[in-house]
Amino acid sequence: DAGITQSPRHKVTETGTPVTLRCHQTENHRYMYWYRQDPGHGLRLIHYSYGVKDTDKGEVSDGYSVSRSKTEDFLLTLESATSSQTSVYFCASSGTGGSVYGYTFGSGTRLTVV
């Protein structure tokens, strides 16, 4: 009954290769977000979307791109993976008007770039 599903859950990739992480939500939420979580930095916003085909950059967007072709799906692409992008990536969503819950989160994708 997960509201947000992320895939894959774990991935190991080589430096310089493109990588796409997927996020699927069944909440019919308008807003979707990609965060990365690193020790000592907490959760930092990479990109977010405020509607289909409407996206904007967060505080750590360099080296990442996103796409949202349907309400349910939000893709994060690492154009050419680097070791500094080794992290745990979380997708989140929220409805309009400011949800009382803040965000609904996925379970995360652990990405290792070797």
Place this chain on the structure above:
Amino acid sequence: EDQVTQSPEALRLQEGESSSLNCSYTVSGLRGLFWYRQDPGKGPEFLFTLYSAGEEKEKERLKATLTKKESFLHITAPKPEDSATYLCAVRSEAAGNKLTFGGGTRVLVKP
């Protein structure tokens, strides 16, 4: 720019030893302060939302309070199952629906 600082970074407690976690924030127009619990290998799970100074929320052994500059998460008589990372986040007028998170407090409760 919204800023959130949590302290301490880590907390080791004996079962039954009550303590408090701090979340200090700087925002322009607070539109909500959120507490989440995160277990290893999982996404954050919602605990509480506070909107105005003086507000308090309780759930089992957890109680969250809010002032104009900080929030506290009090853990009363903790049990080992309360071991987790606790995250604080704020939503502001300027940021719209986006949340800004603190670095979290890792809590370990030993039996």
